[in-house]
Every structure is written in structure tokens, then in C-alpha cells.
Amino acid sequence: MRFRAKIVDLACLNNFSRVVNTIARLAKTCTLRLTADKLYFILCDKVANGGVSMWCELCQGNFFDEFQMEGVAADHNEIYLELTPENLSRALKTAQSAKAVKIKLTNKHCPCLKVSVELPSLSSSSRIVTHDIPVKVIPRRLWNDFREPRVPDFDVSIYLPALKTMKSVVERMKNLSHSIVIEANLNGEMNLKIETDLVSVTTHFKNLGNPPWASEDGCQSSAQDRDLESMAEARIDIKKLQQLLAGQQVNPTKALCNIVSKRIVHFILLHEDVSLQYFIPALA
Amino acid sequence: MNCMRLGNNIAKLLGVIKTYNLTFQECDPLQAVFAKHMCPNILKVHSRLLADIMIHFPTSQEEVTLSVTPMKVCFRSYAEEDADFSKTMLTEIQLNPDEFDYFQVGVDSEVTFCLKELRGLLAFSEATHGPVSIHFDVSGRPVAFSIEDMVLEASFILATLSDIDNGTASQEPLCCSRIPESSKAFMDKSENSSMDKDGNAEAAASKRPRQNENEHNTEPAAPASPVAKRNTCNSGNILKDLEGTAMPETDGQAVLEAESRESQYHKFQFLFFGAVSPKKDAISHTSHSLATASDTEEDFGNMQSSQVL
Numbered sequence: 246m247r248f249r250a251k252i253v254d255l256a257c258l259n260n261f262s263r264v265v266n267t268i269a270r271l272a273k274t275c276t277l278r279l280t281a282d283k284l285y286f287i288l289c290d291k292v293a294n295g296g297v298s299m300w301c302e303l304c305q306g307n308f309f310d311e312f313q314m315e316g317v318a319a320d321h322n323e324i325y326l327e328l329t330p331e332n333l334s335r336a337l338k339t340a341q342s343a344k345a346v347k348i349k350l351t352n353k354h355c356p357c358l359k360v361s362v363e364l365p366s367l368s369s370s371s372r373i374v375t376h377d378i379p380v381k382v383i384p385r386r387l388w389n390d391f392r393e394p395r396v397p398d399f400d401v402s403i404y405l406p407a408l409k410t411m412k413s414v415v416e417r418m419k420n421l422s423h424s425i426v427i428e429a430n431l432n433g434e435m436n437l438k439i440e441t442d443l444v445s446v447t448t449h450f451k452n453l454g455n456p457p458w459a460s461e462d463g464c465q466s467s468a469q470d471r472d473l474e475s476m477a478e479a480r481i482d483i484k485k486l487q488q489l490l491a492g493q494q495v496n497p498t499k500a501l502c503n504i505v506s507k508r509i510v511h512f513i514l515l516h517e518d519v520s521l522q523y524f525i526p527a528l529a
Numbered sequence: 530m531n532c533m534r535l536g537n538n539i540a541k542l543l544g545v546i547k548t549y550n551l552t553f554q555e556c557d558p559l560q561a562v563f564a565k566h567m568c569p570n571i572l573k574v575h576s577r578l579l580a581d582i583m584i585h586f587p588t589s590q591e592e593v594t595l596s597v598t599p600m601k602v603c604f605r606s607y608a609e610e611d612a613d614f615s616k617t618m619l620t621e622i623q624l625n626p627d628e629f630d631y632f633q634v635g636v637d638s639e640v641t642f643c644l645k646e647l648r649g650l651l652a653f654s655e656a657t658h659g660p661v662s663i664h665f666d667v668s669g670r671p672v673a674f675s676i677e678d679m680v681l682e683a684s685f686i687l688a689t690l691s692d693i694d695n696g697t698a699s700q701e702p703l704c705c706s707r708i709p710e711s712s713k714a715f716m717d718k719s720e721n722s723s724m725d726k727d728g729n730a731e732a733a734a735s736k737r738p739r740q741n742e743n744e745h746n747t748e749p750a751a752p753a754s755p756v757a758k759r760n761t762c763n764s765g766n767i768l769k770d771l772e773g774t775a776m777p778e779t780d781g782q783a784v785l786e787a788e789s790r791e792s793q794y795h796k797f798q799f800l801f802f803g804a805v806s807p808k809k810d811a812i813s814h815t816s817h818s819l820a821t822a823s824d825t826e827e828d829f830g831n832m833q834s835s836q837v838l
Contacts, residue, residue, distance in 0.1 A: 366628055376620045377620075378618050
């Protein structure tokens with residue numbers, strides 16, 4: 246099992262750091278899956294996570310100048326590692342002006358991702374900062390736990406409002422309530438509602454637009470036959486929503502959510518080279 | 530009232546006058562005697578560079594190891610032997626000797642010291658814009674970080690972790706108070722309390738829970754302030770240890786070490802002080818100070834005044 250990768254382009258480095266920062270805000274520990282073409286940051290829906298799950302996919306070619314990996318076996322050319330994304334985020338944080346960043350899987354005392362940052366210095370030779378980030382190798386028999394989640398059979402799919410606006414609304418609501426209701430219809434309308442003993446607050450968004458999902462064998466027919474005005478809603482943990490919104494450092498190209506009434510809300514945030522899916526289950 | 534007051538009137542724009550009454554304790558200066566010029570390893574570097582290096586370590590990192598050979602300099606995070614490596618992230622920074630304004634390595638060494646204290650020094654040195662000199666020896670011997678300016682000279686002397694295999698004798702658990710820092714903190718707190726009530730700043734101060742965790746409680750009922758208390762507790766230990774142990778008394782190299790707050794680092798001790806005037810004849814003064822400090826238990830008012838940085 247081998248892995249080594251290198252980034253020399255500063256823009257790519259910044260992009261990668263941003264992705265890692267976002268992941269670090271969403272999960273304390275997560276799984277990094279490496280394949281020949283892609284990297285995935287995965288969080289599966291265990292009770293410990295509060296039932297949220299996350300799937301983030303990157304094309305390695307968009308970030309790395311060099312990328313070599315050899316998986317556990319020829320027919321399973323993949324590596325699954327469990328790590329604390331905060332560590333990776335920290336290692337990359339001080340690499341803002343780096344000449345090069347190398348990442349390598351090593352195993353001295355224990356398996357580590359060794360991040361080597363070559364920094365410019367006043368002297369002839371560069372300054373080299375190395376971070377050894379401990380990781381756990383996930384054995385092949387557990388790989389099934391980390392499959393890509395299916396898009397749920399949603400009732401309503403709608404584009405999100407400007408994330409900045411949504412974030413400030415949700416942040417203020419967070420002070421008043423632990424849970425928030427997201428409701429939306431196929432007419433481009435979304436409401437964010439909180440209700441406490443003392444006060445109830447609703448923020449209305451209009452003209453958001455609904456993404457066209459290609460129907461696959463009529464499995465989306467439930468959405469298509471739906472009354473346009475009828476709202477699908479789910480009550481979710483407001484903190485999880487706030488974490489998702491706060492973690493977005495750049496505006497995504499596309500941001501939408503799929504609501505399964507009273508069950509789950511599925512967020513999809515697409516950037517040029519990264520896609521992030523985040524599932525927040527409805528509260529009982 | 531035995532404490533002195535320093536008054537400050539600040540006239541504000543709207544005609545409001547704010548008065549600060551700062552109380553402070555006169556206390557005995559304890560100075561570490563450490564012959565910097567006898568250290569085989571001397572590095573001089575701008576404080577900016579040191580700060581740029583330390584930024585790579587997480588703020589929670591307690592200790593770092595500085596490792597030098599004539600060819601390279603390396604700072605790396607220190608983890609105890611029984612630390613869980615599968616959970617700890619380790620950071621290492623390698624530098625070329627070229628980066629230092631002055632680089633002298635007489636003996637290959639690795640010294641481990643408290644990073645948190647160093648960060649304090651770096652924050653302080655930002656104001657002076659001068660180079661920081663690092664004088665050190667082998668592990669177990671102290672490391673001194675010094676800043677010199679036109680108006681001040683400051684030396685921070687930190688103990689270093691000794692190599693257990695070497696069995697060096699420099700880990701005497703002597704205690705002494707970290708006077709400037711404690712007085713400063715004492716003043717900050719008193720300022721607040723005297724703003725609230727004109728009365729007894731000393732009464733307010735004595736409520737402060739600021740105690741060295743490793744000390745045993747001597748006189749909880751005494752009217753002495755926390756600073757004085759620390760003196761008494763520590764002096765008791767000093768006397769006890771002076772009798773029993775042989776101090777390493779190479780000429781000009783007596784070292785005082787104070788017990789660290791973190792009780793798990795029993796071996797790990799440090800002393801902090803700031804000098805205003807570069808008086809270098811402190812050797813005889815040191816033993817005199819130790820003896821005097823022990824008297825302060827009863828004789829509060831007779832403490833000598835000290836210049837606090």
C-alpha cells in the first residue's frame with residue numbers, strides 16, 4: 246500500500262486547503278478514500294455523528310501535480326484511511342506561501358500521512374516543515390460501510406438561496422432554538438421556521454427555482470405529480486445546518502437540497518472541482 | 530496598609546476622569562545566575578523568524594525540542610514516551626544555519642523546553658524588534674533566550690528536560706517565586722477590584738485563588754496576599770532542599786528552578802525574570818536573597834523593593 250502526492254501550484258494548494266477546512270468543520274473524524282483518480286472524504290451515518298452523513302468527492306487531477314497510489318490489492322486498488330481532518334487542515338494552514346507540498350503515507354511507529362511543506366527562506370536552502378498526521382488504515386472487510394449514498398426518493402428538490410444570506414439567518418435562529426424546520430415546494434419557495442414558547446420566526450425565500458432531475462424509470466414520479474404549492478418539510482438540528490453553511494468558504498456553483506418529508510434533508514453543493522453531499526436526518 | 534499605591538488619572542474627552550489605583554507588593558527579587566558566555570551553542574536570530582517557526586506548532590503544544598548540529602537546526606514537537614502516537618500529530622521544522630544571524634554550535638545537542646513560555650517571550654520581543662539570542666548546552670542544562678535593546682535587557686531562562694540516561698544532577702526541585710509575572714497579574718486584578726470599591730484592595734487581592742498547584746498550604750488565615758504566600762511556601766522548600774542536596778556550584782553557574790504549574794511534569798521546571806539594568810554581580814546576592822525570602826512569612830513590611838519590568 247503506497248501513496249504519494251505533490252502540489253506545487255499555489256492556487257491548487259489554496260483550493261485543497263479550503264476543501265479540507267470545510268471537511269474539518271463538518272466532521273471530527275472521517276474516512277479518506279483514495280483511488281487512482283479521486284479522493285473522497287466520507288462520513289457515514291453513525292449514531293455518534295447524530296445521524297448525519299457526508300460524501301465529498303474530488304478529482305485528484307484538479308489539485309495534485311503528482312499523484313501515485315497503490316491500493317491494498319491489484320483488484321482493489323483503493324486505500325481507506327480514518328483521520329482527523331482538523332490535523333490535515335492545520336498542516337496546510339501554514340503552507341500558504343509554500344513552494345511545494347508533498348503528502349506521503351508512511352508507517353514508522355504507526356501509519357501516518359506525512360505532509361512536507363517546503364517553504365521559501367532567506368537562505369539558499371528552503372525551510373522544510375513536516376507534519377506527521379496519525380491515520381488508521383481501514384481493512385477491506387469494512388469498506389462496504391463507506392459506499393456512496395443514494396439520492397433519496399425526495400418529495401421536493403429546490404435550489405438553495407444565497408448561502409451567505411441563509412447562513413446569517415440560521416445563525417440568528419440558532420440563538421433561539423435547537424431545531425429548525427426547512428420546508429419547500431416545487432414552486433421555488435422555501436421557508437426556514439423556528440418555534441419556541443415565546444416566539445416563532447419564519448424567513449421566506451421566493452423564486453429559488455427547482456432543479457430538473459431526469460426521471461429514471463419513473464422513480465421521481467412522486468415529485469412530478471406533486472402539487473406545486475404543497476410544502477415538504479423536515480425539522481432538523483439547527484447546529485448541523487449552521488455547521489454546513491459556516492464551513493462554506495467559497496460560493497458553490499450550484500447549491501440545492503432534496504427534502505424527504507419528515508425524514509431527511511439532502512444537501513448538494515457543487516464547485517468546479519469538488520462536490521459535497523451532506524445528509525441531515527429529521528428529528529423525531 | 531502595607532501596600533503602595535500608584536495612581537493614574539486619565540482625563541477623558543467628555544470630562545470624565547478615570548482613576549486607576551494600582552496596588553503592588555514590594556518583594557524580593559530572586560535572580561537566576563546563569564553564565565551565558567560559557568554556553569557552547571549560541572544562536573542569534575530575529576524574533577520574527579522564531580515566531581514564523583513557532584506558528585507551525587499547535588497552540589496546545591507544550592514542549593518543543595531544539596536539535597542542532599553544525600549542519601542543521603531542527604525544531605520538533607516533543608511527545609512523552611508514553612504518549613499515544615496514534616493520536617498525536619507531530620511537527621518538525623528543519624532550518625539551514627544560514628537563516629541565523631549568528632550560528633555557533635560547539636556541541637551537538639537536543640534541548641527540550643516549554644514552548645508556551647517561549648511564546649510569551651516572542652510576544653514580548655515584538656515590541657523590541659531586536660534579535661533574540663539563544664544560549665544553550667546539552668540536554669538538562671538550561672537554555673537562555675535573551676533580548677537586548679537600548680533601554681532593556683531581558684533574559685528568559687528555561688530549564689530543559691534532562692536525558693534520563695545521563696542522570697545529570699541538575700534537577701533539584703528548588704522553588705522560587707516568579708515574581709515579576711505574579712506581581713503583574715496581581716496588579717491587573719487589583720485594578721479591577723479597586724475600581725469597584727474604594728475600599729480594601731488587599732482584601733480583594735487575598736480572595737484571588739491564584740496559587741501554585743504544587744504548593745502545600747501554609748497559612749490560609751494570614752492576611753498575606755497570594756504573592757507573599759507563594760514566597761513563604763517556596764522559601765520553606767528552598768531551606769529544606771538546601772540542607773539535603775548539594776547544589777551544583779560550578780563558579781558562576783548556580784541555577785534556580787521553580788516547580789511548574791503542570792503537576793504531571795515533575796522533572797520540568799522553569800524560571801522567568803526580566804532585568805532592567807544589566808547588573809552582573811548577582812552571585813553573592815542570590816544566596817542572600819534566598820535567606821531573606823524565608824523571613825517574609827512574618828515580616829511582611831520588610832520586603833525589599835524590586836523593580837518590576
